[in-house]
Amino acid sequence: MDHLEFEFEGRGHSPRRGHALVGVVGSGNLEVLLEHAELGGNCSAVVDTSIRGFDSLWERVLADFVDRHRLADVRISVNDGGATPAVVTLRLDQAAAEIREEQS
Template identity: 55%
Template sequence: METLNYRFEQGTQRLKASPQVVGVVGSGNLEVLIEAADLAGACAIEITTAAVGFGPIWEAVMRDFHQRWLLADTRISINDMGATPAVVSLRMDQAVQTMLGEPR
């Protein structure tokens, strides 16, 4: 198992809903917990993954996600069992959409 941490500053969109979980930890999938948190305007992401050694790919996917949503004061926890970057992006977008009350 590997734990990766990312922090993105200067977000503009704040989420106010209750914490939400999307996805299911299982073979080739992941779960995402997203919640509002007082982080001085930052978005903090912690990833626990069974796929060791993919830090640069995770960083690229997280940067792309942050550029799409520009979240502020948001904590995201990801438990991964080897999901592909496309599945990671899908689940993270679902988590934000759930917090915003948008249809999936």
């Protein structure tokens, strides 16, 4: 297991919803939890992954995610069962779409 923590400079929009959860922790899959948090406009990420040694790839995928969705004040938490970067990006995008929705 690897436990990784990252900080990213925020890009503008605080989310409308309190949190969003997508995905299931399974082989080649992951769950992503996004939460609104007071982070001074920045974003933080915690990744627990069963695959070791991909720190820099995680950092790049997550930095790209924060940048593309122009997120701010979001805590990103990931439990990973060995997903590929494409699956990781898909789940992150799903979570971003969900946390942007109006609170139901």
